[in-house]
Amino acid sequence: MLRQFETLLLATTKEQLLDNLRRTVHGLGFESFVYGGSPAGRVRDAQQRFDATDFSAGNILSDYPLAWTSHYIAAGYLEVDPLIAQCSRSMLPAVWHRQAWPQDARTAGFFDEARQHGIGSGMTCSVIGGGGVLGLLSLTRERTRQRDLRVVEQQAAQGHMLMSYLHESMRRLDTQAQPPATTVRLTAREKEVLTWVGAGKTSWEIARILALAERTVIFHVDNAMKKLDTRTRSQAVARAFALGLIAP
Numbered sequence: 587m588l589r590q591f592e593t594l595l596l597a598t599t600k601e602q603l604l605d606n607l608r609r610t611v612h613g614l615g616f617e618s619f620v621y622g623g624s625p626a627g628r629v630r631d632a633q634q635r636f637d638a639t640d641f642s643a644g645n646i647l648s649d650y651p652l653a654w655t656s657h658y659i660a661a662g663y664l665e666v667d668p669l670i671a672q673c674s675r676s677m678l679p680a681v682w683h684r685q686a687w688p689q690d691a692r693t694a695g696f697f698d699e700a701r702q703h704g705i706g707s708g709m710t711c712s713v714i715g716g717g718g719v720l721g722l723l724s725l726t727r728e729r730t731r732q733r734d735l736r737v738v739e740q741q742a743a744q745g746h747m748l749m750s751y752l753h754e755s756m757r758r759l760d761t762q763a764q765p766p767a768t769t770v771r772l773t774a775r776e777k778e779v780l781t782w783v784g785a786g787k788t789s790w791e792i793a794r795i796l797a798l799a800e801r802t803v804i805f806h807v808d809n810a811m812k813k814l815d816t817r818t819r820s821q822a823v824a825r826a827f828a829l830g831l832i833a834p
Contacts, residue, residue: 591751595758595828603755604647614744615737616725618705620648623713623721623756645756650726654703661699666692673712674720677818679742680710683735706730709738711749714817721753750820754828772831776810779803781832784823 590610597603611619623645648655664670668687672680687693700706708726725745727734772780782792789807793800807819814829816822826832 591748591824592827594751594755595824597755597759600647600756600759603752603759604649607647607752608649610748611725614725614741614748615727616708616741617728618649618651618726619724620646620650621721621723621752621756622646623753645760647752647756651704654700654705657699657703663696666696668693668696669710669724670722673710673722674714677712677714677746679746680712681738681742682708682710683730683738701730704728707734707738709742709745711746713749713753713821721749721756723749723752747820750818750824751827754821754824758828770813770829770831772810772813772826773806776806776813777826777832779806780810780823780826783807783819784827784832 590613593606594603594610597606607619607621658664668685669680669682672685682697687697705726706729708724710722710724712723713721723745725738725741725748727737778796779792782795787795789800789803792798792803796803807822810826811817811819811822814822814825816825823832
C-alpha cells in the first residue's frame, strides 16, 4: 500500500491526483472521500484555514455524493461540523463512531443527514502545517454495520499515512509556479532512518537494524523533521520522497 501512496506524489495535475487518490481510497476499503486544505499563501485568519465549500479555489478533492455536498453548503454545516473542530486540535485520526461528539441537536442532525446521503461511517485525518494551515481528509463508507466499523478501525493508521502523502502532493502542485524554496540538506544517517520509517519500522526496530541506540534514531528523525518543516514522521517521509531526498 505504501507504493500506492507514492503514486500520489507522481501526479502532475490535480485531475491525475484525484484519479490516483480514488484508486488508493478504494483499495483501503472506503467508498468515498473528501480532502480540503489551504493552498500556499491563502491563509489569512482561522476561518479561512479550511473551507470545504470553496471548490473554485482548487483546494478540494472529493467524490462525495453531490446531493450531500450541496446540502452541506446550503445548511451552513461548515460552521458546526464537529470533524473540523476535532481535527484542528489533534492530528490523531478521528474514527467517527469512537468519538464523544457534543450532545446537541444540530450535531446529531448533521450525522443523521450525512447517513441519509450515503455517508454512514468513516474517519477524518488531519495535517496541521506551518502558519496554522489545516488539511483534512475524510474516508467514508455508506453503512454503519459492524463490518463497516471494523474496516474503519483497522485502516486508521493507513488513513493517517495517506493523509500525509496526499497533503504533500497537493502542496507540491500548489507551489510548482513559485520560486524554489531553500534547498533541504539531510545527512546520510537522516536519510537512512527516514527510509526505514517509510518502510513502517519503529525507532526501536531501526535501532536494531542499524546497530544504534534508540535515542540516536529518535535524534536523527527529529532533526530531519525540523529540516523538512514537518510535525509528524509520516509527513517527513512524504516530503523527503517528494523532494527526491530518499528513494521509494
